[in-house]
Amino acid sequence: MIKILKYTEYLYLVVAVVSIYKVATLWSINPKETYIFIFFAVVSTAMFLFRRRYRKRFEQRKKENQQ
Incomplete structure (x- = not known):
């Protein structure tokens, strides 16, 4: 289960990078359309x-329960 959590957290990071790329490419054409991509980048980063914090807490609890 830990591996699935790692993949999903990096999926959010990929969405943030793609959104930032779209903002950079569309800003000069139509800045009003980029606001949704800025929102996606901020939410995905958060x-x-x-x-990541949740997964590390989960791993910590799992180690404590095994001991």
């Missing part, structure tokens, strides 16, 4: 950090 979710990455949240999921």
Whole structure:
């Protein structure tokens, strides 16, 4: 189960990078369309950090229960 959590947290990071790329490419054409991609980048980065913290806590509890 830990491996699945690692993959999902990096999936959020990929979404953030793609969103930042879209913002960079679309900003000069139509800045109003980029606001949704900025939102996706911020939310995806926050979710990455949240999921990473949650996974590390889960691993810590699992180690404590095994001892």
